[in-house]
Amino acid sequence: GQNIDQPTEMTATEGAIVQINCTYQTSGFNGLFWYQQHAGEAPTFLSYNVLDGLEEKGRFSSFLSRSKGYSYLLLKELQMKDSASYLCAPMDSNYQLIWGAGTKLIIKP
């Protein structure tokens, strides 16, 4: 079956760095997306990885290892506004995004 495993909740301190891990199993693979979702709002696109390696975009970076079925999202210089859920969404062979419940990130001053 198709499965995504992310921590349910993480806590970090403002200004620090946090890494949110994601392991996945899908029927086929066409890349992996990370989305940010603030409470009560729709997801917003953060990153897309289709090849192995690290993609850096400002304070956010995303890493993919296809052979390990593993990805992580790295957030640097954390700000209070980064408090949100982070959704790891791999795309299967039908180009359909597979969604988990995401990781709720709590930032403390």
Place this chain on the structure above:
Amino acid sequence: GAVVSQHPSRVICKSGTSVKIECRSLDFQATTMFWYRQFPKKSLMLMATSNEGSKATYEQGVEKDKFLINHASLTLSTLTVTSAHPEDSSFYICSARDFRREGETQYFGPGTRLLVL
């Protein structure tokens, strides 16, 4: 990134009435639009996928006669919840994709919160 709008953002209706939700891609032509629903603290659940000019493809367990989807143009898709019941109360979110420009990336509308009394 691309901009997707949804209207209304919030709607309260009586049981048995129908509600129409509009999803528009504002600065691009959406070759494909997706409709999701999300319950509190739960993952997004794909309801259906629609390509402009063709019938929507519904996910298993989603009643196509209850959730009518029309993708009339490359910038507009509508979801009509017919004969709504309290259990249909949820957060409905559309997303759109412009494969020619953005590949597989989906951009989400702000969502519509539906409450059926």
